[in-house]
Amino acid sequence: YHKIPHGEAVGIFILPFLKFNFPLMNKKRKAIILNAFDSNSIHEIIEKLGNIKSSLSLRFNLNEVKDLNDKDLLKNVNIQRLSNNPGNLNDQKLKKILEII
Secondary structure (H helix, E strand, O other), rough: OOOOOOHHHHHHHHHHHHHHHHHHOOOOHHHHHHHHOOOOOOHHHHHHHHHHHOOOOOOOHHHOOOOOOHHHHHHHHHHHHHHOOOOOHHHHHHHEEEHHH
8 A cells, every 4th residue: 555565564563563462472482483583582583673674774663654644554454364463453452563663
């Protein structure tokens, strides 16, 4: 909708979703993620991903996307497709995640 490649759009949300979801995950899932990034904490993962995004000159937040506001963004989210998220997402929680960005 906003002339952003899909992967980059996902990249804008990956860090806030990790921050929001990591505390809600079970130990096994946390261990898998930490191991995949060869990290000891979610903070290390976020730093590593941030460095990758910086090195590729990718956008970090929604303020860098022209003509986009939270209300328009939220109305285009299909909550049912997010039903497997550990945080049982709803509009309120999505707004909270958007505040992290």
